Amino acid sequence: MGDRTTTKRLIAALATVVTVAAPSAARAGTPQLPPEPPLVPASEGFVGRAGDYDGDGRDDVASFTRGRAGDVYVARSTGTRFAGIGDLWSSSFAFWSQVPLAGDFDGDGKSDVAAFARGDLPSVAVALSTGRSFGPSRAWLTSFAPGSAIPAVGDVNGDGKDDVLAFARGGTATVTVALSTGSGFATPTVWSTSFADGDAVPAVADVDGDGKDDVVAFSRGASARVTVALSTGTSFGPATRWSWFAPGTALPGLGDVDGDGKADLVAFARGTSHTVTVALSTGRAFGRTSVWLRSWATADAIPGIGDFDGDGRDDVAAFTRGGTADIFVALSTRTAFRPTSSRWHTYMVASTEIPQPGIVWERPKT
Numbered sequence: 001m002g003d004r005t006t007t008k009r010l011i012a013a014l015a016t017v018v019t020v021a022a023p024s025a026a027r028a029g030t031p032q033l034p035p036e037p038p039l040v041p042a043s044e045g046f047v048g049r050a051g052d053y054d055g056d057g058r059d060d061v062a063s064f065t066r067g068r069a070g071d072v073y074v075a076r077s078t079g080t081r082f083a084g085i086g087d088l089w090s091s092s093f094a095f096w097s098q099v100p101l102a103g104d105f106d107g108d109g110k111s112d113v114a115a116f117a118r119g120d121l122p123s124v125a126v127a128l129s130t131g132r133s134f135g136p137s138r139a140w141l142t143s144f145a146p147g148s149a150i151p152a153v154g155d156v157n158g159d160g161k162d163d164v165l166a167f168a169r170g171g172t173a174t175v176t177v178a179l180s181t182g183s184g185f186a187t188p189t190v191w192s193t194s195f196a197d198g199d200a201v202p203a204v205a206d207v208d209g210d211g212k213d214d215v216v217a218f219s220r221g222a223s224a225r226v227t228v229a230l231s232t233g234t235s236f237g238p239a240t241r242w243s244w245f246a247p248g249t250a251l252p253g254l255g256d257v258d259g260d261g262k263a264d265l266v267a268f269a270r271g272t273s274h275t276v277t278v279a280l281s282t283g284r285a286f287g288r289t290s291v292w293l294r295s296w297a298t299a300d301a302i303p304g305i306g307d308f309d310g311d312g313r314d315d316v317a318a319f320t321r322g323g324t325a326d327i328f329v330a331l332s333t334r335t336a337f338r339p340t341s342s343r344w345h346t347y348m349v350a351s352t353e354i355p356q357p358g359i360v361w362e363r364p365k366t
């Protein structure tokens with residue numbers, strides 16, 4: 001126990017040295033930025049998909065310090081653990097309270113990262129993966145996901161390049177899409193004028209298995225409605241109710257946990273139970289809800305979904321963060337999640353850093 005704490009302090013000290021040794025131009029040029037806003041503003045959050053940053057078929061984890069530093073660390077999956085400690089893949093990406101998300105925006109098989117500024121100057125920056133680090137941050141789009149719109153990533157036209165989405169929610173409830181050209185995002189267009197209204201939690205995945213990512217909205221709370229709008233390749237079809245799932249404060253996500261090509265529902269209960277429930281997609285609806293795992297992502301741990309062993313079935317992760325900064329993984333057996341015997345990492349996503357994949361959302365209003 002004492003050894004591990006000492007090791008962690010050494011790592012933290014080393015990380016500081018690395019940061020000081022390589023100050024970024026962006027950091028040096030912006031000394032008068034305001035204090036960092038809260039990490040998760042009221043009634044906001046995001047569902048981040050997993051990334052395969054080195055393109056070996058196994059999903060890896062990334063950690064974003066955000067704030068003034070804008071550092072991005074990656075720990076690559078070996079299939080049984082996440083390797084490397086303090087592997088800095090970028091020292092100037094996703095500053096302050098920007099929303100960091102993963103996606104393969106140029107379609108080369110290696111996941112890249114996007115940062116959504118939102119607010120009054122809404123831009124989307126992308127840093128492409130070389131397989132060993134992230135290249136320079138470049139603005140791929142301006143005036144996208146303004147104010148408190150919820151950004152998301154998915155390949156909605158099925159061309160192999162991930163696109164970006166913005167959910168307006170509230171009374172507007174539009175869904176805007178900007179398609180990736182491979183080197184930028186095209187002019188945004190509205191793909192739905194009525195989806196994910198109020199404070200519904202939106203998510204993106206291919207629920208009918210046709211190769212085009214669809215949109216899903218979770219009402220949570222007492223109603224717990226799950227609404228789907230399928231992608232036609234150029235727009236989203238009508239909103240249709242597919243299930244009752246993720247009631248109360250449960251954190252909802254999507255992943256193909258049985259590996260049939262259709263994304264399924266996964267919910268992480270919060271509060272006292274901490275069960276993980278799954279409802280499999282039939283392609284036209286979500287089936288019966290069943291418990292796949294108990295006592296997962298307890299306390300304030302952040303859950304995530306990704307195929308960490310690369311067998312084609314999505315697994316679940318739990319990031320303890322804080323000073324412990326452990327990562328646990330439970331692998332899909334196709335009918336349940338089975339926790340692996342050891343931690344997959346013992347110092348990754350520390351303090352209040354944001355992990356990808358991660359489901360970060362505040363509890364619904366009561």
Ligand SMILES: [Ca+2]
Nearest residue numbers: 155157159161
């Ligand atoms: Ca696309």
Ligand SMILES: [Ca+2]
Nearest residue numbers: 206210212214
């Ligand atoms: Ca689809």
Ligand SMILES: [Ca+2]
Nearest residue numbers: 256258260262
């Ligand atoms: Ca499935």
Ligand SMILES: [Ca+2]
Nearest residue numbers: 307309311313
């Ligand atoms: Ca798996």
